[in-house]
């Protein structure tokens with residue numbers, strides 16, 4: 266982009282000096298400084314003082330100079346490598362560098378689109394910290410579930426950098442006449458593939474149509490109230506740890522001659538089209554090439570990935586036993602468990618909150634203790650906005666806790682010190698696997714991930730392998746045998762079958778008895794059962810061959826929700842629900858989309 270026009274400082278887009286370009290090494294951090302990348306000294310101070318960032322990560326060192334150059338950018342880097350600051354810092358740098366300070370009445374200069382409320386809050390939080398000393402640059406956010414009129418009032422006053430979810434943004438673009446965006450210079454898509462996967466494709470196209478094309482000059486050449494002349498080229502930035510074919514279309518309609526930035530591209534030549542894969546290289550000639558979905562995904566090298574093969578009927582006691590083991594092994598554990606539905610989260614959360622247990626005897630009420638004594642939280646899309654926010658904030662600061670969640674927590678959320686991710690329900694597409702496990706092992710920290718699979722689902726490992734993701738087997742029998750948590754150590758020694766292991770049988774029995782006397786939890790179990798089967802039946806495409814609903818033993822599924830009822834009883838409910846869903850779908854003419862029909 267042409268620099269040094271009227272109203273701009275020449276120094277806002279310094280070229281990185283050759284010798285300062287970071288050396289590639291195996292770590293996450295680059296061997297250079299933020300100031301060597303061309304960022305303003307006050308901004309570098311903010312990065313250090315407010316965020317504690319001493320040096321840039323490698324993706325920041327690669328992306329910041331490119332964003333500063335004004336080119337459209339596509340960034341593909343592993344989870345937890347610092348992508349947020351890679352786009353926020355250069356935007357703040359450029360905005361603070363205008364000769365005449367920008368004013369609220371100039372409206373919005375930068376727009377960051379994110380898929381979820383929590384990510385919106387998180388990006389806004391980082392932005393606020395970066396802007397602490399640049400009080401004339403105003404941060405703001407828009408997201409579903411918030412008060413529209415308050416948002417309108419904030420937009421009327423003017424927001425310089427706006428973080429938003431697509432649906433609510435579109436709403437304001439259409440209905441808030443005081444929303445000023447003629448100076449819009451940057452559009453960032455954070456977790457681009459997820460935005461599209463959630464079915465926001467149409468909204469995004471509409472947003473792009475309303476905001477003008479990818480090459481349009483911001484402000485149409487007119488001066489802003491602070492005297493900043495127009496003539497800036499729009500710059501669009503696309504970020505994700507997993508790029509897939511869905512991003513192709515977005516890249517085509519939103520990026521012009523993009524530069525690509527990606528770590529470890531040598532290791533994964535197929536994830537992007539030829540030129541896109543090479544870091545910092547011009548991609549203009551190859552833009553029309555498709556992004557291949559076959560290829561390695563980027564996972565933190567220090568992440569330990571394992572799977573545990575569990576027969577359906579033993580899933581619940583195995584989950585409980587693994588959690589107990591992990592919290593007893595390390596009292597400061599912070600664990601996230603992923604489920605496929607909101608109902609499953611609610612059931613397991615309430616179960617864990619009330620389930621008391623004595624390893625010696627179930628009749629010994631006086632000696633029963635909480636099965637898990639850690640703090641537990643839940644997060645899903647059916648919760649009230651304020652509850653979601655408080656869970657998000659609380660789990661962030663807890664030193665030791667358990668979070669039960671749907672995929673609303675899978676993308677982008679940065680919970681410090683999470684050391685283990687359990688995928689109790691399979692993630693479906695491999696991209697989701699990558700993002701879920703990416704909540705741990707962030708920024709070079711150690712982390713482990715455990716994937717639950719039923720014996721019939723074991724081919725899912727091959728699916729992951731296609732993307733360069735390999736898992737080793739978790740020694741569940743050894744863990745059960747060596748744990749003192751279930752009575753006498755080694756009581757199950759010699760048992761080769763997990764479902765007949767005394768610890769598993771004992772926990773299952775205790776849990777079934779517990780919910781018999783807890784009608785509200787019993788009801789939650791039934792709901793969870795029904796929606797779990799529906800979610801299982803909704804696996805798409807190739808995954809249907811692995812997750813075959815016909816192969817499920819519904820009695821065993823019921824058992825995994827501690828239900829003793831004949832499966833046909835609950836099954837009828839399921840059939841009714843299925844019929845209703847199909848009827849509703851027919852009436853609405855809604856497409857069969859798994860992610861949408863099962864609210865996360």
Ligand SMILES: Nc1ncnc2c1ncn2[C@@H]1O[C@H](COP(=O)(O)OP(=O)(O)OP(=O)(O)O)[C@@H](O)[C@H]1O
Pocket residue numbers: 317318319320321322325342343344345346347348349350505506676677678679703704707708
């Ligand atoms: N230069 C840095 N120095 C120290 N910590 C950093 C630096 N950059 C980012 N971090 C920290 O690293 C963590 C991950 O950053 P961020 O959330 O931006 O990663 P991400 O690549 O966007 O991850 P995801 O793909 O999961 O969204 C955060 O806790 C952030 O504060």
